Amino acid sequence: MIRWQRIQKEASKIAGRGITIHGTTALPEDIRAFVKDDAKQVEIVLNMKFNKTEKDVVLSLAHELAHVTLGDEGHGDTHTDEAKRIEKSLNSALERSKARGTKVSKPSRKSDRT
Numbered sequence: 001m002i003r004w005q006r007i008q009k010e011a012s013k014i015a016g017r018g019i020t021i022h023g024t025t026a027l028p029e030d031i032r033a034f035v036k037d038d039a040k041q042v043e044i045v046l047n048m049k050f051n052k053t054e055k056d057v058v059l060s061l062a063h064e065l066a067h068v069t070l071g072d073e074g075h076g077d078t079h080t081d082e083a084k085r086i087e088k089s090l091n092s093a094l095e096r097s098k099a100r101g102t103k104v105s106k107p108s109r110k111s112d113r114t
């Protein structure tokens with residue numbers, strides 16, 4: 001299960017503006033994800049072929065979000081470090097939500113919809 005809403009919320013926090021995440025099967029084989037950033041809104045497009053687990057999604061988003069927070073399309077050490085920082089932050093947000101989830105004794109209607 002991929003917790004899209006929590007991931008999207010946390011990603012928006014990191015980017016400091018609204019984020020839309022799209023998934024598609026229409027990308028070339030060698031592209032895992034890409035980002036379109038126009039100051040107001042950030043759009044991240046994920047290649048569904050490479051983003052099948054929550055871990056894959058977190059890694060892809062961390063990579064793309066690092067371009068957003070750095071305002072740079074490059075792939076040097078700075079980008080690698082920033083992507084790692086973002087990955088940790090996304091994972092800790094997901095961990096927090098997992099910890100809260102364990103307190104729920106029976107499934108709610110809400111969780112059926114996710």
Ligand SMILES: [Zn+2]
Pocket residue numbers: 063064067073074075
């Ligand atoms: Zn990149």
